[in-house]
Amino acid sequence: xxxxxxxxxxxxxxxxxxxxxxxxxxxxxxxxxxxxxxxxxxxxxxxxxxxxxxxxxxxxxxxxxxxxxxxxxxxxxxxxxxxxxxxxxxxxxxxxxxxxxxxxxxxxxxxxxxxxxxxxxxxxxxxxxxxxxxxxxxxxxxxxxxxxxxxxxxxxxxxxxxxxxxxxxxxxxxxxxxxxxxxxxxxxxxxxxxxxxxxxxxxxxxxxxxxxxxxxxxxxxxxxxxxxxxxxxxxxxxxxxxxxxxxxxxxxxxx
Amino acid sequence: xxxxxxxxxxxxxxxxxxxxxxxxxxxxxxxxxxxxxxxxxxxxxxxxxxxxxxxxxxxxxxxxxxxxxxxxxxxxxxxxxxxxxxxxxxxxxxxxxxxxxxxxxxxxxxxxxxxxxxxxxxxxxxxxxxxxxxxxxxxxxxxxxxxxxx
Numbered sequence: 001x002x003x004x005x006x007x008x009x010x011x012x013x014x015x016x017x018x019x020x021x022x023x024x025x026x027x028x029x030x031x032x033x034x035x036x037x038x039x040x041x042x043x044x045x046x047x048x049x050x051x052x053x054x055x056x057x058x059x060x061x062x063x064x065x066x067x068x069x070x071x072x073x074x075x076x077x078x079x080x081x082x083x084x085x086x087x088x089x090x091x092x093x094x095x096x097x098x099x100x101x102x103x104x105x106x107x108x109x110x111x112x113x114x115x116x117x118x119x120x121x122x123x124x125x126x127x128x129x130x131x132x133x134x135x136x137x138x139x140x141x142x143x144x145x146x147x148x149x150x151x152x153x154x155x156x157x158x159x160x161x162x163x164x165x166x167x168x169x170x171x172x173x174x175x176x177x178x179x180x181x182x183x184x185x186x187x188x189x190x191x192x193x194x195x196x197x198x199x200x201x202x203x204x205x206x207x208x209x210x211x212x213x214x215x216x217x218x219x220x221x222x223x224x225x226x227x228x229x230x231x232x233x234x235x236x237x238x239x240x241x242x243x244x245x246x247x248x249x250x251x252x253x254x255x
Numbered sequence: 256x257x258x259x260x261x262x263x264x265x266x267x268x269x270x271x272x273x274x275x276x277x278x279x280x281x282x283x284x285x286x287x288x289x290x291x292x293x294x295x296x297x298x299x300x301x302x303x304x305x306x307x308x309x310x311x312x313x314x315x316x317x318x319x320x321x322x323x324x325x326x327x328x329x330x331x332x333x334x335x336x337x338x339x340x341x342x343x344x345x346x347x348x349x350x351x352x353x354x355x356x357x358x359x360x361x362x363x364x365x366x367x368x369x370x371x372x373x374x375x376x377x378x379x380x381x382x383x384x385x386x387x388x389x390x391x392x393x394x395x396x397x398x399x400x401x402x403x404x405x
Contacts, residue, residue: 005297054297068279075282078290092286095297105293116291127281193284201280240281246289 004046006035006096009077010244011088011106011113014038024080027073035099037106040113043081044102052095061093075244082124082244088116089246109251116249123188123214125248126241128227129196130179130209132172132234134165168234169206175235176209179226186223187213191247205236212247 007027014036024032026045035042050056060066071092078089096102106113148156184190195207215223220242227239 008293008295011291052297057297067283071279071282071286072277074286075277078286089285089290091290091292094293094295097296101296109293193288196280196284200283201278240278243285246285249291250289251291 003049005049005052006044006099006102007047007052008090008094008096008102008105009043009045009074010081010090011040011042011117012081012085013117014041016041016043016085020081020084024077025073026077027070032077035102035106037103037110040106040110040117042102042106043077044096044099045077047095052093057093057095078244078246082242086117086121086249087244088113088120088249088251089244112251116251120214120245120249123216123245123248124220124242125212125214125245126220126223126239127212127243128180128183128209129207129211129238129240130172130176131203131205131236131238132168132208133205133236134168169208172206172208172234175233179230179232179235179237180209180211182226183211183213183223186219186226187215189214189248208235209237212243214245214248 009026009032016034016036018034021032021034021043026032027047028045028051030045030047032043032045035044051060060070074092078087081087082089096105180190180192191212193210193212195210196203198204198207201207213223224239227237230237
């Protein structure tokens with residue numbers, strides 16, 4: 001008879017207190033609640049059962065604005081928590097019919113969650129992206145194409161541009177590998193991801209590095225220094241974080 | 256340059272609008288493609304939604320699905336190709352397997368009964384370990400009888 005279902009954001013240690021979540025705003029502006037089942041606790045909020053039904057989700061996830069609102073709210077809760085304590089973030093739109101079902105999850109997967117939390121305890125996730133600008137087309141080939149017909153000349157020029165573009169990316173990718181390997185030495189774990197699509201990210205430059213790193217607290221200063229002071233070759237680095245440990249507080253089969 | 260993410264510790268919590276400045280792609284990449292997958296009661300498998308907006312799909316589609324769609328930008332970067340990622344994954348599994356075999360051999364001397372299903376072990380590689388949700392086998396504590404995997 002309830003019109004509300006439980007939206008799960010993350011799992012954390014069972015000692016989470018109400019004072020820590022009082023000021024958080026969840027999806028749809030709702031309050032955040034704790035469902036504790038020692039040794040772990042779930043962070044949830046009530047959401048409208050109709051809006052989050054399977055069929056409505058299929059429709060709503062098509063709507064980028066709806067998705068953005070939910071994604072930002074989801075990330076805000078997870079990030080606020082991660083700022084204060086070890087947290088295992090759960091994927092967007094994980095919804096349970098009621099509180100008891102969330103409790104059942106916590107009971108059956110308690111060990112998995114504890115192990116995931118242990119892996120990120122006292123550690124934080126940072127992200128580094130590497131970009132290469134593609135703004136200067138080559139002019140070297142221009143002289144040699146003077147004797148060609150205009151059409152042929154055009155094609156030659158295009159080919160030279162494309163080759164230069166490819167070389168540029170290749171060189172930057174090699175540089176990305178090198179800096180990644182340097183950063184890996186400072187970190188406990190790392191993940192490399194495919195570059196983000198420009199149409200969504202809005203970046204104009206080509207992304208050749210998209211990586212996440214798990215750092216112990218003591219390594220952050222050095223890690224940030226290496227990234228901030230990197231000025232080599234074609235590559236431009238961008239650091240973001242600390243993020244909630246989305247990439248590292250994972251369970252079996254979810255890597 | 257540092258952008259996005261959580262506030263730096265020691266500072267007051269940021270006003271809510273700061274969230275908005277975090278790149279949407281960064282957030283979607285995390286909440287849609289990372290984080291723990293749990294079978295909720297009402298679960299929509301994000302990768303199964305056929306009509307998912309192309310923008311989002313470009314971001315979250317699995318490599319195979321993207322390839323079916325003719326999207327192959329990662330193929331041009333050998334470090335991002337699925338082949339290399341699979342290799343890394345296989346290496347990881349092999350390392351685990353070796354650890355298991357070595358531990359099993361160490362355990363044999365103690366009259367330990369073999370459990371074919373057990374493939375987890377304390378390999379001290381805490382950061383990348385696969386979680387099995389079972390009790391770890393600790394040969395040095397064999398005297399605790401009755402501990403057995405289900």
